[in-house]
Structures are given as structure tokens and as C-alpha cells.
Amino acid sequence: MQKYSIFNLIKNAFSNHQKWDLAWKDPTPKKEYDVVIIGGGGHGLATAYYLAKEHNITNVAIIEKGWIGGGNVGRNTTIIRSNYMHDDNALFSEFGMDLWRKMSQDLNYNVMFSPRGIINLAHSDAQMNVYARRGNSMRLNGIDAELLNREQVREIIPMADFSENVRFPIFGGLMQPSAGTARHDAVAWGYARQADSMGVDIIQNCEVIGFDISGGKVEGVRTSRGDIKVKKIGLCVAGSTNILADKLNMTLPIETHLLQACVSEPVKPVLDRVVTFGAGHFYISQSDKGEMVMGGDLDGYNSYAQRGNLPTLQHVLTEGIAMMPFLSKLKMLRTWGGIMDMSMDGSPIIDKTHIEGLYLNCGWCYGGFKATPASGWTFAHTIAQDRVHELNAGYNLNRFNTGHLLDEKGLGTKTWIS
Amino acid sequence: MLHIKCPHCGMRSQNEFSYGGDATVKRPELGKEISDHDWDNFVYNRKSLRGKHLELWQHLSGCRQWIKVERDTATHEIFRTSKANEDNS
Numbered sequence: 001m002q003k004y005s006i007f008n009l010i011k012n013a014f015s016n017h018q019k020w021d022l023a024w025k026d027p028t029p030k031k032e033y034d035v036v037i038i039g040g041g042g043h044g045l046a047t048a049y050y051l052a053k054e055h056n057i058t059n060v061a062i063i064e065k066g067w068i069g070g071g072n073v074g075r076n077t078t079i080i081r082s083n084y085m086h087d088d089n090a091l092f093s094e095f096g097m098d099l100w101r102k103m104s105q106d107l108n109y110n111v112m113f114s115p116r117g118i119i120n121l122a123h124s125d126a127q128m129n130v131y132a133r134r135g136n137s138m139r140l141n142g143i144d145a146e147l148l149n150r151e152q153v154r155e156i157i158p159m160a161d162f163s164e165n166v167r168f169p170i171f172g173g174l175m176q177p178s179a180g181t182a183r184h185d186a187v188a189w190g191y192a193r194q195a196d197s198m199g200v201d202i203i204q205n206c207e208v209i210g211f212d213i214s215g216g217k218v219e220g221v222r223t224s225r226g227d228i229k230v231k232k233i234g235l236c237v238a239g240s241t242n243i244l245a246d247k248l249n250m251t252l253p254i255e256t257h258l259l260q261a262c263v264s265e266p267v268k269p270v271l272d273r274v275v276t277f278g279a280g281h282f283y284i285s286q287s288d289k290g291e292m293v294m295g296g297d298l299d300g301y302n303s304y305a306q307r308g309n310l311p312t313l314q315h316v317l318t319e320g321i322a323m324m325p326f327l328s329k330l331k332m333l334r335t336w337g338g339i340m341d342m343s344m345d346g347s348p349i350i351d352k353t354h355i356e357g358l359y360l361n362c363g364w365c366y367g368g369f370k371a372t373p374a375s376g377w378t379f380a381h382t383i384a385q386d387r388v389h390e391l392n393a394g395y396n397l398n399r400f401n402t403g404h405l406l407d408e409k410g411l412g413t414k415t416w417i418s
Numbered sequence: 419m420l421h422i423k424c425p426h427c428g429m430r431s432q433n434e435f436s437y438g439g440d441a442t443v444k445r446p447e448l449g450k451e452i453s454d455h456d457w458d459n460f461v462y463n464r465k466s467l468r469g470k471h472l473e474l475w476q477h478l479s480g481c482r483q484w485i486k487v488e489r490d491t492a493t494h495e496i497f498r499t500s501k502a503n504e505d506n507s
Binding site: 242243246251252253254255256300301302303304305309310311344400401413414416 | 419432436440455458459464468471473491492493494
């Protein structure tokens with residue numbers, strides 16, 4: 001594999017950049033693999049990469065129904081953070097933050113990680129208390145957190161609405177300075193390129209039709225491009241989890257819902273942080289291209305549509321304008337949707353299953369992108385060692401039976417409620 | 419924007435309704451021996467498939483009645499609606 005460097009950039013300039021190697025190959029599926037990862041999104045690609053890098057398992061195929069970068073890894077709002085209160089979420093996410101910081105060097109691919117900080121706005125004294133508690137919990141877990149008062153917030157984001165007579169005045173906020181954003185496509189491409197270079201087969205346009213399970217063990221997977229013999233399968237398919245679970249006669253604590261995002265027309269730099277509204281569900285950042293990147297609530301009913309409906313978008317943007325009135329002057333450039341695997345406690349599942357050789361990675365709800373490296377790393381460990389790592393022990397499937405839920409938001413089982 | 423035909427009020431905009439989830443989920447009967455697994459299925463586990471989906475909606479900003487809607491989760495086409503107590507499974 002050609003290394004991406006200034007020297008190679010200059011060298012290739014002489015041939016008008018026509019002679020770069022392909023970032024990854026387009027192989028025909030082999031008859032047999034050691035591990036098959038279903039789903040070539042960020043998590044699947046990262047899993048394959050860490051299987052090869054950390055566990056020396058390279059006879060691996062990634063099976064993707066669409067194309068690399070076409071799913072949620074290319075549809076999210078690129079926010080990276082670890083501002084969680086519960087230990088399981090906090091330690092897992094902070095482990096991920098370390099991987100994010102090293103990612104560009106590790107992958108030899110500029111993922112444009114930008115630790116610009118995230119501010120969760122508070123709109124009441126009670127909310128300030130809740131944030132103080134969460135901030136303290138974060139600090140106890142070694143995560144940076146700063147509780148900001150109204151004036152401190154105003155200094156950082158003066159464009160927010162600080163007038164007195166508004167429905168949700170800004171009382172302050174909780175900031176995680178080390179949080180940020182990254183270029184989402186680059187994450188997918190970077191992992192794909194490195195995984196490919198270590199021998200992983202990335203097989204696109206290949207749909208899973210069924211599974212060969214015999215005596216409670218995985219024997220193989222049937223795909224639109226032929227049958228593959230394999231002893232270990234990792235399921236990493238986000239919003240399509242229920243469809244594949246149905247083929248395995250499994251019913252999971254997951255519902256598939258639609259989440260929208262949108263960007264405004266590009267404008268000059270105005271917002272250098274990620275900011276979330278505290279009285280609803282709205283988050284915003286500005287991309288390097290100048291677009292305001294925004295998102296918020298689910299559409300609110302089970303959906304596989306991958307495109308949004310207007311009432312939710314209108315609702316979300318109303319919150320945005322309440323928080324930052326200047327947004328009403330901007331034109332909308334694009335809106336889109338992705339399908340989320342909403343778990344019943346709002347936390348993910350990375351675990352073994354009752355079928356030997358079948359591993360599950362799902363339930364990422366609103367927060368799949370930021371978890372990409374940590375999810376891949378722990379899932380690779382779970383598959384390679386056939387046991388969960390302590391980092392993903394809390395993300396077990398059994399918790400819905402035992403009652404050890406990870407209800408970070410305390411929303412309960414109604415996943416469509418925002 | 420979905421248009422949902424309330425069996426009591428007629429065709430109305432989605433904005434008047436709130437969602438209530440899978441309508442095929444049945445609470446285990448009281449007084450019967452129920453396994454943990456049955457409770458899991460009632461509380462947490464959902465099929466949530468692509469295609470036809472029978473679901474509950476409440477006409478919150480209208481007659482406030484709960485209704486059943488059969489909708490396609492991929493195309494959002496609504497095939498039929500009925501009163502919540504009508505058996506159409």
C-alpha cells in the first residue's frame with residue numbers, strides 16, 4: 001500500500017495524480033473465511049481493522065449490501081464526545097477518545113479530528129444541578145468537564161440568544177473541552193484502506209440472504225454473491241439489525257427508527273464549538289466547509305425510509321432558532337435521514353449470543369459515530385477471544401432480562417419518545 | 419407528512435397524532451404463570467421489521483382516542499386504520 005505523505009503527494013503530482021493505488025480492492029468472495037463481518041459501516045470496518053491489527057486475524061471478509069460510506073457513517077453529524085455519567089458509558093467512550101486522538105496517524109489518513117469542545121446548554125437551576133452532577137461523575141472517570149455559568153457561555157458562543165425574556169433562558173452549560181468532530185467519510189475510508197492492506201476482503205454490493213446454523217453453531221452465511229463457510233460472524237448492521245435478527249429467529253430489544261440531519265448553506269466561520277440545546281433535542285456545529293450541521297429528534301415512528309418527514313425537521317429547527325436566532329436567516333442546503341437501531345435503554349449492545357460464533361453489535365441509537373473506534377476495538381476483542389472485554393461488559397444483551405439497564409437518559413422503553 | 423384516517427374523525431395530519439408503538443404486543447395475562455422471557459418479550463423485544471407494521475397511534479389533538487394503523491415502514495403507505503378495540507390482527 002502506498003503511504004499517504006507529502007513526498008508521495010509531490011511524486012504523484014508529476015503523473016497528474018493518475019497513478020495512485022486504489023484505496024481498497026474489489027475482491028470476489030472466497031469460499032471460506034475465519035471471520036465474516038456483516039455491515040461495512042464505520043463499526044464493521046473498524047472491527048475488521050482491529051481484528052487484523054490487534055488479534056492478527058486477517059482472513060476476514062466484510063460483507064456490505066450497499067457501498068462503503070453509504071450508510072450511517074456518511075449520514076451522521078460527526079460529533080465525538082464522552083460526556084457520560086454512567087461508568088460503563090463513560091469508560092467506553094473515553095477509551096474511544098484516545099483512539100480518536102491517534103486515529104489520523106494510526107490510519108495514515110487525515111480524519112480531520114477537531115477537538116473543539118461540546119457545550120450542553122442548561123436552561124434552569126435544576127438543570128445546572130444535573131449538569132454539575134454529571135460533570136463530577138465525568139471527572140471521577142478521568143474525563144474533562146467544566147461547568148460554565150451564563151457569562152462564561154456568553155463569552156464562548158455570543159451568537160446564542162442571551163436575552164432575558166425568552167422561554168428558555170441560558171443559565172449556563174456543561175462543557176467537555178476535548179470533545180469535537182471528525183470528517184465522517186474519512187473515518188470509513190481510512191479504516192477500509194488499512195483493513196484492506198492487511199488482507200481483509202471488503203465485499204460491496206453483497207446482500208446477506210440467510211445463515212447456516214447447525215447444532216446451535218454458525219456454519220456459514222448465504223449471500224447474493226454465493227455461500228461462504230465461516231465459524232464466526234459479527235453482526236454490525238445498525239438499522240438493519242432487526243431484519244437480520246429475524247432471519248436468525250431472534251427478537252431483540254431494538255426498534256428501527258429514522259433520524260434526520262441537515263446542513264445550511266455555507267457561511268463564514270461563526271461557531272467553533274459543538275452546542276446542544278438543553279430544553280429539547282437539537283445540536284449544531286459548523287463544518288470546515290462553513291455549513292451549519294444540525295440534528296435533533298427521531299421522526300418518532302418505526303421507519304426504514306432513510307429519508308425524513310417535514311414535521312420533525314420543522315420542530316427541530318424551531319428549537320435551533322430559539323437557541324441561535326441568526327439561524328432563521330440561513331437557507332437550508334440539504335436534509336437527509338438514516339435508520340437507527342434504537343435500543344430499549346438507549347445504550348448499545350456488544351455481546352455474544354446464544355448461537356455459538358454469532359456476535360452482536362447494535363443498539364447505537366443517536367451515538368454510533370463517536371463510538372466507531374471503541375466499538376470496533378471491543379467487538380474485535382469479543383470476536384477474537386470469544387469473550388467480552390471489560391469495556392463492553394456493561395453492553396451485554398442479558399441486561400434487559402436481569403434489569404441492569406444502562407439508562408443514561410432515563411427515557412425507558414419508549415424509544416420513539418424524544 | 420403522513421395523513422392518517424382517524425376512524426372517528428376522518429383524514430387528519432400526522433401533527434395531530436402521537437405514536438404508541440407496535441400494536442401486536444400483548445401484555446401477559448394476569449393470574450397466569452409467566453416466565454421472565456414472556457415479560458422480556460412484552461417489555462423490550464420487538465420485531466420492528468421493514469414492511470407492513472400494525473401500530474398504535476393516539477389522536478392526541480383530536481378525539482384523543484387510540485387507534486390502530488397498518489403502515490409500511492419503508493414507504494410510509496397506510497393500508498388501513500381501525501378503532502383500537504377492533505380485532506384486525
